[in-house]
Amino acid sequence: MVESSSPRPPQQPAPPQYTSPHGASPSPAPRRPARRRSHLRLLLASGAASTALVAGSVLPLDPLLPAPASARADDGGKVLTVAVSQSMDSLSPFLAQRLVSTSLLRLTYEYLTNYDPGDAHAIPGFATAWKPSEDKLTWTFTIRDDSKWSDGKQATAEDAAWTFNKMMTDENAATANGNFTANFKKVTAPDPRTLVVELKKPQATMAALDVPIVPKHIWEKVGDFSKFNNDKTFPVVGNGPFVITDFKVDQYVKLKPNKDFWRGAPKFDELVLKYYKDGDAAVAALQKGEVSFVPNLTPAQAAALKNADDIKVNDAPGRRFYALATNPGARSRDGRTFGDGHPALRDPAVRKALFQAVDRETIIDKVFQGHAVEGQGYIPPRFETYFWQPSDGQRIAYDPAAAARTLDRAGYRKDGGGRRLDKNGRPLSLRILCHATDPNDKAVGKYLQEWWGELGIGLKVECLDNVSDPWLAGEYDLAFDGWSVNPDPDFVLSIHTCDALPATPKDTGATDNFICDKEYDRLYVRQAAEYDPAARADLVKRMESRLYDTGYMNVMAYPNAVEAYRTDQIKSITTMPEAAGNLWGQDGYWSWWSAVPADGDGGSDSSSSTGVVIGIGAVVVAAAAAGLLVAMRRRSTAEDRE
Secondary structure, three states: OOOOOOOOOOOOOOOOEEOOOOOOOOEEOOEOOOOOOOOOOOEOEOOOOOOOOOOOOOOOOOOOOOOOOOOEOOOOOEEEEEEEOOOOOOOOOOOOOOHHHHHHHHHHOOOOEEEOOOOOOEEEOOEEEEEEOOOOOEEEEEEOOOOEOOOOOEOOHHHHHHHHHHHHHOOOOOOOOHHHHOOEEEEEEEEOOEEEEEEOOOOOOOOOOOOOOOOHHHHOOOOOOOOOOOOOOOOOOOOOOEEEEEEEOOOEEEEEEOOOOOOOOOOOOEEEEEEOOOHHHHHHHHHOOOOOEEOOOOHHHHHHHOOOOOEEEEEEOOOEEEEEEEOOOOEOOOOOEOOOOOHHHHOHHHHHHHHHOOOHHHHHHHHOOOOEEEOOOOOOOOOOOOOOOOOOOOOOOOOHHHHHHHHHHOOOOEOOOOOEEOOOOOEOEEEEEEEOEOOOHHHHHHHHHHHHHHOOOEEEEEEEOOOHHHHHOOOOOEEEEEEEOOOOOHHHHHOOOHHHOOOOOOOOOOOOOOOOOHHHHHHHHHHHOOOOHHHHHHHHHHHHHHHHHHOOEEEEEEEOEEEEEEOOOEEEOOOEOOOOOEOOOOOOOHHHHHOEEOOOOOOOOOOHHHOOOOOOOOOOOOHHHHOOOHHHOOOOOOOOOO
8 A cells, every 4th residue: 555645734633653752753654454364254354454544645625626415326326435445355255354345244144143233232133033952052043034135035044054054064165254163063944934053062152153144045056165256246145234236356346225124225325335545545535525434544534534524523432452462483283383483472571571661651642642542451441341451460561671670580681782682692683564554553663663672672663565474474573463353252262272273384274373372272162151141251351361461462552443424425324332333344234224315315215224223122032031142231432343
């Protein structure tokens, strides 16, 4: 991604940048793309996946331009256009892992359950009810009888059974969401309205299976699931609120309302996800009325739009964390090691010293410019039930002098030139992977170079368009990392287990950064099978505590969701949570399904979009009785998904 070369107006706020507390020159920061990995669902997503827009010049709207008007489809209908900066990795529900792709699939396929836009508890989706057997090893889902595929065929339990069985028997079909079915023993559909899932052992996430259900009569014709991207035949058959009608790589995805959607058709006549490689271009398009919505604004862009006519900036607490990940030594499950991570990072004392020399407050104030809160535990505060904070005695505070003492005691002393030496007497110098298109990574990297430099440790900031290759190969020392967390945190917890490591050095695992800790794994197995909400939350917090103490992950910030939309195009729209939540990347389809055109004259006939909660309070059987998802309540101020 190339930053805009346009001159910045004098009144324009500066982009996120490094401003040394000791007076060094500022340096603008670039932004980050997503990285893709087999068996990983990238939120968000995924690992270190971000759709942040470029920091740079945001030009004020030219007064000579005509006044913005609502976009029109070719047939004259109302169009809601969403600017995106992330490429679609696939339109296949079995392969798609990036946030933009998984968000699209949320709009086009039903999942067994959905999440309430108010507090994110499980509500009916393709299934109207679900309940476990007494031993918790068999789950029975009641499938709704009013869901049709967009080609007119009835959607049934057989479609769900086929979807899950394909993932269980074809490893290519398990690429994106295989973690959800890893514990499945058998899946059957005894009749069109009944789905039965038998488990190998109890699984507490059965009302949070974020797997798109596909039409069997379409997908059973697919041969190689590793190569089929679902992007050649349109319209794409689905049963969600929208139907994909057209797609051009790195240009756009077009969708039309599903008139037969059981919850009611969307109000806009067309939804377009339009790709912008340059973030400032997307903001300029919003200013001119060429797009309706832009996500992931930089602080500079948000400030420039704050007082603009007919534009609303939504700045909400996020569901994402921003972290430093260390390479503890890349390894595979068969015991072999690979990569070239610095061996000093296998020493807990070195990891602790590095984190003692990270000033989170400066990162929040100077890089995020207040659009984030200080990071602590692995789960953001939005998810109140699972949010963990270290105790006063456990917390690793910013203390450069203590960091120096930690290294001295561990035997990493300075030479006459002030350089810190490793155990072999060589200068200790590290590398950190930086996403070249992230507006924060390079700025934070500048600070780390200064802070760690004072310890005598060298740091090379390697900003790449593609961080996936060296990351998967274990050819890095540290990396800027980040994940969006779902209402049920099982997935982001699972990527740090030993089972997530690649089977062999030639394989690609589900691991984030090669962590394998037996105590963490023991806690993970227990929480996955714990049905009591309070007990499970306690186990999750103990996992976060363990992850914090090992020093493999340093969560520096929980960024806000900062986004903007045109109020002269969108009259009303539902955030998630409804009280101070986000619009882009939700745990559901509520934003775009609920959006009402500004003049109230949407092409769709349905009135249900104006009442997002209609039908949502329907039957949530058994899971509520078991207390399964009561623990998934979010804070009243929160934000986004994946």
